[in-house]
């Protein structure tokens with residue numbers, strides 16, 4: 001089976017490389033917008049789609065020759081994909097022109113005849129040459145590099161997201177240990193064994209620091225140089241927090257994928273849930289979606305399974321010991337109490353029900 005995996009590493013380009021990167025981001029945006037504009041004009045005039053390529057622009061716009069031509073080719077592919085997507089399902093909206101301020105600064109280049117290599121502390125990239133990279137994770141020897149997406153974040157940091165392809169022999173694991181996870185806004189989840197992860201110290205500290213920095217920003221004079229400096233600092237901290245959270249979610253999912261053969265979760269629609277409960281951003285931010293997607297591929301790689309239990313299954317209201325279903329259970333009831341004598345943490349009770357429902361699904365499959 002062919003699988004893909006992307007690794008994101010920090011890049012430290014020198015001054016010359018930074019200038020070329022800024023040019024490349026700009027050229028990619030330029031080509032994308034130029035081609036989109038021509039497509040629109042052609043369509044308005046002839047009523048059918050235009051096939052155009054970036055190669056045609058190089059004569060007229062000499063500066064395009066300075067940058068990685070694969071980056072421009074990928075800009076074309078992105079546009080074609082957005083275009084096709086629009087004509088296939090009109091819900092996605094017509095492709096938009098890319099804005100210097102609104103859109104992410106990034107471009108993608110491909111591995112062709114060994115043009116990209118990681119050697120020691122450097123990655124060789126087309127046109128840029130050797131760029132310092134902080135490779136904090138080793139790449140398995142059987143992984144084949146396919147493409148690299150170079151980006152610059154709001155705070156000014158550079159990253160390379162490197163996509164690898166590999167062949168994996170996935171042997172179905174025997175299902176012995178099954179665990180149910182109940183989503184929790186505060187702790188991420190509570191397992192049917194009663195375990196819950198704790199967000200690490202440094203993560204909470206960073207959140208406090210963010211609140212302080214935002215308060216300071218609100219007192220600064222808008223559009224002053226200090227104001228912009230503070231905004232960049234805040235963007236940097238946001239990125240730092242996001243990467244800490246990602247790291248935490250990777251560790252949690254790895255631990256569970258190693259410890260259990262089958263994991264059961266509720267199939268939650270996070271967006272609908274946060275809207276319905278009026279929690280807004282908080283639910284989306286706690287990373288459940290990211291966590292479950294990490295968990296899914298980690299289990300998959302090990303020949304293990306993730307079972308999504310129907311979201312209408314009454315996991316919270318059912319007694320995990322006798323099966324009685326309560327009609328009323330307020331969100332404020334933290335414990336599940338039942339006439340049969342069952343007294344459990346509400347989420348743990350739900351996690352057990354999710355686990356049992358998954359066992360039932362497996363048995364009937």
Ligand SMILES: [Zn+2]
Pocket residue numbers: 319320321322323324338339340341342
């Ligand atoms: Zn009961």
